[in-house]
Amino acid sequence: MSGRRRAARPARRRGRLVAAACAAAFVLVVSGAVAWVSLGGDHAHQPRSRDAGAESSPMSTGRGSDRDAVPSACDTLSKSVADKLAPGADRSATLANQSDEHSECAWSLYGSRTRQLSVELRALAATGGTSATDTAIRTFSTEWQADRGGKDLSDGVKVRDSRGVSGVGEQAYVVYTVDASAAIGEAVANARLANVLITVHYSGGDHLNAAGTPLSSHTASDGALGAARDIVSKLESHS
Template sequence: MSGRRRAARPAGRRGRLVAAACAAVFVVVGIGAVAWVFLGHDQIHQPRSRDAGAESSPMSTGQGSERDAVPSACDTLSKSVADKLAPGADRSATLATQSDEHSECAWSRYGSRTRQLSVELRALAAGGGASATDTATRTFSDEWHADRDGKDLSDGVKVRDSRGVSGVGEQAYVVYTVDASAAIGEAIANARLGNVLITVHYSGGDHLDAAGTPLSSHTAGDGALEAARDVVSKLESHS
């Protein structure tokens, strides 16, 4: 499955938060240098500029077992995590045809406190003389560069933060974007575990007044990473 994973958005890879008039896009950031692996939680969540260069480039910390299939995304994320990040949201599979290698699920709630959460799982196959893990690693790198650079973003949506993350699978990053016109902030967390890519979109905003307030980088990024960690831990426990 080489197609890009932009989870839960009916419009494909980039649009998960297209609902009502909200076009939210969070983008996820690159992994820090090897030294980051030993950083504590507070340090991991310090904002990183997307221009941080080599220091923010995702780096592999190992190679896990390869999988031919992924479980249901709707069933893999813990209900407690989904309820925390998107309370009262409706849950639905977002692919017209789920397959053994690809599964997506979204939790959506609109109104004065808009929240959208999506999880996508992709098991990449070997090809062109490369192993499945090598293919996933290359795809992960391509997606990191695209997310960091804000490719395919709608007009008015800007990358505001990107950073590398350790301790979530073998490679991970989180990117944060803001749609100022819709007052929506979105984080994309992308992680690799062997040949499986786990992509989480978490977006929203509080629209209690005319201006509205986008979900902050801290709230969106931490939420996306919490969901990604939860899914990774489930996959690791069933490897």
């Protein structure tokens, strides 16, 4: 599943001359694109409906600016959101993996009503001739394919739903899995804002009887996406 993928430490941004050249190229590309779209081009970029299910793909829109660092994951997610998804849970930062470019935080609640929420922020670096944002786009695409395909899942854990999502950052998706033996349902929401990836895992189940009931796709997916949306909003407001 996405998240907890150890990204290389980002390098510092390039100099102003390279940035200026990129900006000039961007203006030319945008000018051409605007003219082309005004003629009715690229219907393929219309967002697909939610009914497309596993066939839908995360669409890309450009809004954010590259970052050299990310804020604390524990502090970025609103307390009200964390309390709603995992009420009464213990919060802990994953200190071993903290850096300027990488931050993780988890909320855990165990017992007859299990809830686990984790948030990970990653600022990806430029690599070779690839910009930081393009590196993040490629990483996002790789993780989307891996998550929807069930790569690295434990035995008995199955993907039940996967879809691209609009309105959460520049690209986003959510994948829902079920571990039938443990009666645990989990959603992972992955969103991209420029070169930052925001990954939220939200899982749980109610074990009031021997069989147990996994967290539903609706509850898990909406919870994970809600947390991702909250974090994206915070990052956008401080960009």
